[in-house]
Amino acid sequence: MALLQLQEPGESTAPHEHRLAVGIDLGTTNSLVASVRNGIAVCLNDADGRAMLPSVVHYPRAGGAVVGRGAQAQQVTDPRNTLVSVKRFMGRGVKDVAHIESMPYDFVDAEGMLRFRTAAGVKSPVEVSAEILKTLRERAEASLGGALVGAVITVPAYFDDAQRQATKDAARLAGLNVLRLLNEPTAAAVAYGLENASEGVYAIYDLGGGTFDISILKLSRGVFEVMATNGDASLGGDDFDHRVFCWILDQSGVAPVSDSDARRLEGLARRAKELLSIEEEAPIRGTLSTGDEIDLTLTRETFVDITRTLVNKTLAPVRKALRDADLSVDEVKGVVMVGGATRMLHLQKAVGDFFGQSPLTNLDPDKVVALGAAMQANVLAGNRTADDDWLLLDVIPLSLGIETMGGLVEKIVPRNSTIPIAKAQEFTTFKDGQTAMAIHVVQGERELVSGCRSLARFELRGIPPMTAGAARIRVSYQVDADGLLAVTAREMSSGIEAQVVVKPSYGLADDEIAEMLKAGFDNAGEDAKARAVRELQVEGERMLEAVQQALLADGALLDAQERAGIDAAMAALRAAVGQDDAKALRQALDGLGRETDTFAARRMDKSIRSALAGHKINELKV
Amino acid sequence: MDLQQDFFSLFGLPVGFDIDKDRLEQAYRDCQAQVHPDRHAHRSDAEKRVSMQWATHVNEAYRTLRKPLLRARYLLSLRGVDAGVETNTAMAPAFLMEQMEWREGVEEAREGGDVADLEHMRQRLEQHERELHQALSGQLGDDVADGELAADTVRRLMFIEKLQIEIDDALEALED
Numbered sequence: 001m002a003l004l005q006l007q008e009p010g011e012s013t014a015p016h017e018h019r020l021a022v023g024i025d026l027g028t029t030n031s032l033v034a035s036v037r038n039g040i041a042v043c044l045n046d047a048d049g050r051a052m053l054p055s056v057v058h059y060p061r062a063g064g065a066v067v068g069r070g071a072q073a074q075q076v077t078d079p080r081n082t083l084v085s086v087k088r089f090m091g092r093g094v095k096d097v098a099h100i101e102s103m104p105y106d107f108v109d110a111e112g113m114l115r116f117r118t119a120a121g122v123k124s125p126v127e128v129s130a131e132i133l134k135t136l137r138e139r140a141e142a143s144l145g146g147a148l149v150g151a152v153i154t155v156p157a158y159f160d161d162a163q164r165q166a167t168k169d170a171a172r173l174a175g176l177n178v179l180r181l182l183n184e185p186t187a188a189a190v191a192y193g194l195e196n197a198s199e200g201v202y203a204i205y206d207l208g209g210g211t212f213d214i215s216i217l218k219l220s221r222g223v224f225e226v227m228a229t230n231g232d233a234s235l236g237g238d239d240f241d242h243r244v245f246c247w248i249l250d251q252s253g254v255a256p257v258s259d260s261d262a263r264r265l266e267g268l269a270r271r272a273k274e275l276l277s278i279e280e281e282a283p284i285r286g287t288l289s290t291g292d293e294i295d296l297t298l299t300r301e302t303f304v305d306i307t308r309t310l311v312n313k314t315l316a317p318v319r320k321a322l323r324d325a326d327l328s329v330d331e332v333k334g335v336v337m338v339g340g341a342t343r344m345l346h347l348q349k350a351v352g353d354f355f356g357q358s359p360l361t362n363l364d365p366d367k368v369v370a371l372g373a374a375m376q377a378n379v380l381a382g383n384r385t386a387d388d389d390w391l392l393l394d395v396i397p398l399s400l401g402i403e404t405m406g407g408l409v410e411k412i413v414p415r416n417s418t419i420p421i422a423k424a425q426e427f428t429t430f431k432d433g434q435t436a437m438a439i440h441v442v443q444g445e446r447e448l449v450s451g452c453r454s455l456a457r458f459e460l461r462g463i464p465p466m467t468a469g470a471a472r473i474r475v476s477y478q479v480d481a482d483g484l485l486a487v488t489a490r491e492m493s494s495g496i497e498a499q500v501v502v503k504p505s506y507g508l509a510d511d512e513i514a515e516m517l518k519a520g521f522d523n524a525g526e527d528a529k530a531r532a533v534r535e536l537q538v539e540g541e542r543m544l545e546a547v548q549q550a551l552l553a554d555g556a557l558l559d560a561q562e563r564a565g566i567d568a569a570m571a572a573l574r575a576a577v578g579q580d581d582a583k584a585l586r587q588a589l590d591g592l593g594r595e596t597d598t599f600a601a602r603r604m605d606k607s608i609r610s611a612l613a614g615h616k617i618n619e620l621k622v
Numbered sequence: 623m624d625l626q627q628d629f630f631s632l633f634g635l636p637v638g639f640d641i642d643k644d645r646l647e648q649a650y651r652d653c654q655a656q657v658h659p660d661r662h663a664h665r666s667d668a669e670k671r672v673s674m675q676w677a678t679h680v681n682e683a684y685r686t687l688r689k690p691l692l693r694a695r696y697l698l699s700l701r702g703v704d705a706g707v708e709t710n711t712a713m714a715p716a717f718l719m720e721q722m723e724w725r726e727g728v729e730e731a732r733e734g735g736d737v738a739d740l741e742h743m744r745q746r747l748e749q750h751e752r753e754l755h756q757a758l759s760g761q762l763g764d765d766v767a768d769g770e771l772a773a774d775t776v777r778r779l780m781f782i783e784k785l786q787i788e789i790d791d792a793l794e795a796l797e798d
Contacts, residue, residue, distance in 0.1 A: 019664075149664075179663055223651050316797050323790060382664030391655050418685070420659065420678045480674060481659040546666040593667050600668040604676055607656040 019149040021179065021381035022140045023187070023373025026129060026153055026167065028087040028236055029209030029340065031055050032367060033136040034374035035144060036383070041191065041374040043367050044143045052366060053139075055209075057131045058082045059120035067135040075267070079104035079259040081119045085238055086132075088210045089114055089125040090170075091162030098234060099242065104259035113166065126170045133174035150177035152377035154369050156211035157183035158231030158317075158397045160443050161455050161485050168482065179380040181482040184208070185215035186226060186394050187372030188338040192363060193219045194375065194390065200333035201227070203321075205351055205359065206369075207314065207341040210236035214318045216325040216332070222390040228324035228416045229397050230317035235310070237273075237341030243306045244269035244298065248284060254292045261288045272298045277343045304346045311350045318354065324416050335359040340366050393418055396479055400455075403440035405430070407449045412477050415445065419483055424476040426492075433465040437473055439489050460489040462496045529582070536585040540577040543589060544570060547596055550603060557602045569595040628700060629683035639697060639762035641687060650684040690755045691779045694772065697762050703769030705776045713777060724785050732792040740796075744789050747782055754779050 022044070025032045030052040034043045043051035046068075058071035059081045066074070074082045083105070094100060094109040106117040115122045133153075140148060153171050155164055164181055171178045185204035192198065198219050206213040213231040217224055245266050249255040257265065264286060272282035276298065284296040322329065335351060337359045342348065352358050379388050400413040402425070412423045429437065437460045444452030463471050472492040479485050490497045547570060555563065569592040576588035630637045633649035655661070657676035662669050686692045698705050724743070731739040754775055761772035 180660070221651075223655075319797060320794060323793075376660075380660060380663035391651070391658060392660060393654060393658075418681045420674050421681055422678045478678070481677070542664075543666050546664065546669070550666070550669070589667075596666055596668040597672075600666065600672045603669065604657060604672045608653060608676070611652040611656045 019381040019383055020140075020144045020146050021149050021151065021374075021377040021383070022136075022144075023152045023182075023370050023375070023377045024133065024136055024154065024171075024176075025184070025187075025370035025373060026087065026133065026155075026170075027055055027208055028085050028211060028238065029055055030366065031132050031136060032370035033140050034367070034370040035140065036374050036378035037144075039385075039387075041371040041378075043370055044140055046139055053132065053135060055086065055132055056082060056084045057086065057128045059118040059123070061119040063120060065120065065131045067131050075263045076260045079263050080106055083116060083118075083123075083128050085210050086125050086128045088234060088238075090129065091160070091164075091166040092125075102262065104262065112162075126166050126173060129167070129170035130173035133171055133176060137174055137176055148176065149381045150179040150377065152180050152182050152187075152373040152380065153178055154182050154184045154187050154373050155483075156206075156208070156231065156233055157185050157213040157215050157226075157229040158211065158233045159483075160233070160398055160453055161400075161483070162453060163233065164483055168484070178482075179377055181484070182373055182376055182392075183213070183215065183226070183229070183394055183483075184211075184369045185213045185229070185338060186217070186224065186392055187370075187376065188336060188368045189215070189217045189219070189224055189372070190375055190390070190392065191368045191372035192336050192360070193217075193224060195363070198334065201325075201327060201331055203318070203332050203335045203355065204338055205314075205318070205335055205342065206231075206338040207347065208236050208339040209341065210234065210238050212236060212314050212317065214314075214321045216321050216327065223393065224390065225393040226395045226418075227327070228321040229395055230321040230324070231397070232313065232317060235313060237339070239310055240273055240307050240341065240344065241266060241269045243310065244273055244303070247298070247302070247306050248294065248296060251296055252292070252294050254288060254290075254294070258289060261290070264288065265294070268294070273303070273344070276300050276303050277345055300346070307344075307346070311347055314347075315350070315354055329355055332357075336363075337361050338365050338368055394481075394483070395419060396421070396483055398443050399445055400477055400479070400485060401442050401444075401452065402427075402475060403442060403449045409442055409444070409447055409449055409452055412475070413479060417479075419479050420481050422476060422478045424474050427473045427475060428469050429463065429466065429471045429473075430468050432468050434468070434471070435463045435465055436461045437463065437489070439475060439487065441477075441485070441487050455485065456487065458487075458489075460491065460496065462494075463491050464494050464496075466493075530580075533580050533582050533585070536582055536589070537577050540573050540585055540589060543592055544573060544577070547592065550596075550599065554599075554603050554606065557606065558599060562598065566592075566595045566599065629687050629696065632680070632683050633687070635687075637697070637700070639690075639694060639759050641693065643688075646684070646687055650680065653680045690758070691776065691783060694758050694762060694776050694779070698769055698773060698776065701769050703773055705773045713774075713781075717778065717781075721781055721785070725788070728785065728788050728792060732795070735796055737793065737796055740789050740793050744786065744793075747786055747789070751779065751782055754782070 022033050022035045032043055032051055032053065034041055045051050046053065053068045054072045056068065056071040056075065058066040058074040058078065060066065071082055075084065089097060091113055093112065094107055094114045100107070108115040108117055108122055113124055115124050137148065151171065153167060155167050168178055168181060185206045188204050188206060189202060200219060202217050202219060204215045204217065211231065211233050212235040213229065215229040216227045218227055248265055248269060268284050268286050272284050275282040281297050281299045284294060284298055286294045288294065332355055335355050335357065337348065337351070342365050348359055348361065376392070395416045396413060396419055397415060399411045399415040401409040401411040404410045410425070412425055413421055438457065439460060440449070440457050441455045442449055442452040443455050446452050460473060474490050474492055476488045477485060488497065547566065558566070573588040573592050576584045628637070633646060633653070635641065635646060635649065654677065657673055657680055659670065659673045659677055662673040686696050695705050727743060728740070731743065758772060758775050761775060
């Protein structure tokens, strides 16, 4: 191994406390939580010994929320208040969702993201997802025996900014500290790659309940480098069920059916699909509320026939990803299949034919994402050991751009750029004396704004009046390691600045989240204020520990005066942690942040110098 | 060591167009192994901020040096030569003529749905690209004081890149 020793000397000698962290696969159909225990990633089971939690939430008239199998049982009897596959609605408006007319919900088309009108009131997909995440958090805390330091939540690689932000909001709402949003295929690659000590180029083909991802990764000496990713954020196993559902309606001639009969038939369709991965044919039998009898047999041949277009629909993104990675099919060493839907035999065959090799199916396609996320969570929480010497380099799936004259899109950050990434571009005014400029942030590959997703609109105001073309407005995009975008616009001659963390135009504004959090606590009988103080205290303790570690390792980088400043700020924070004053806590946290800025920069410089020094030493050995 | 230093020095490489790709990749990975936000997720907020800045910078440096066209443009900018990408459009007429023919060829193949023809053009362009890279290797050598020649080659390469994107878009449109 040519990799460097990454452990800070100060950390390895410090008394080691294992921090509880989990990986969560928030799936369209099922969700899982996993954690690293005694060095091994394992899924955490519910009281009945089951790892998978159906991603179904039921809002009974009596109040509260039921999640999982209990909710699933209500699908047929109370379809309107039983939300399934809610992941499909994350960060989406009514017009974005296919087959919406055949869904049993009472939709409210709010700005940006749709909502559901339920017995428990109007709910956003973020709130529904938060119920699922909360159930998993509670399961994990019971199973691990303590509060969680944080969680890695997985998202489809092809999720856009709106969907990612919605997922992060849901986690916050569920009381989880998000260590990272991790792309599902990348999580699978970690679990697979570390398990099998793989080296080379791998394709991860991930067909879940409602999303499809293809990621091409290069695995080399502990680095997982995503070279390209592509996919379809609204294509999954659900769509195969829907084809079978339509086939049943067509063959039996029972259409139209009520919402509860539709749910009943969807259930029959799913079971038939699953059975065909084992048997040559599947019986479909049931009685509808109208008394109509369904008695059909679906053969593999017919199933292949009615779903052929769906299978082919997954191959176009595969070709695009390979082209973006500048690779041919024969350069791919292995194809890893992820997601329950990849159990379908004709899909495995189609993928095998495309790549000219049998896909790798020697791992549980349902669990591998959660397990990879758990490994990443363990490392991010600070439990890295000498064996965890690996690094993920991921990309942004869709180009980020800005609207220019005539409804055209100017791309600023191209798709498949390694994150984090920052890009800036200059624009100018087109009218004399223009004092404001509208900035419209979009995501997608099309040349026209109408073909892309609108992420945010904001205005830069207060531009000093100048002749047309004289102002220089610099628009900067920064994408962080979660794949989330922040945009800043600044007029260069005057320094006037406007800034947005891309969010309010589609998702939930911060005060909306705060409101929901508060409502959640009211229901749970908790005091929101006390909880907020407690969170700040935990954060304060975490900061004190982090700085203490840094001082142990690199205190020599500071002169006496700087050291005194940091010591004083630490003492102030330590005092604040001992009291229940949120404002004082926040001030002390900010104070320590300010005092340690220079120190942090110097530490980074030092570690980069050591990286390059190590690099040169390695070369001498060669 | 600071964010202002040039990308070659950041990775401990000699300044020049010819580059040892393996060394660049290894140096990039070694740097990211130190600065990446995943390495600092459990640290203080100040350290997380510095980490994101550095990881962004290292990614930008790697992207720039890895791609020959971006590397050439960057080298020109280090030498204070403006490649004149936005302003200097005075290309040799013969070259412009050739470009028009290429463009018409792509358009024709796209309309005719001729995937094989598009693939073939892509290969020919790649060959052409390699030749220009070879030329740059001489034009951007240590002893060459005149960057104008290299700037001209860079502009030619940009035309080729645009054509490649057009071909890829056409191929993509035909697949959908």
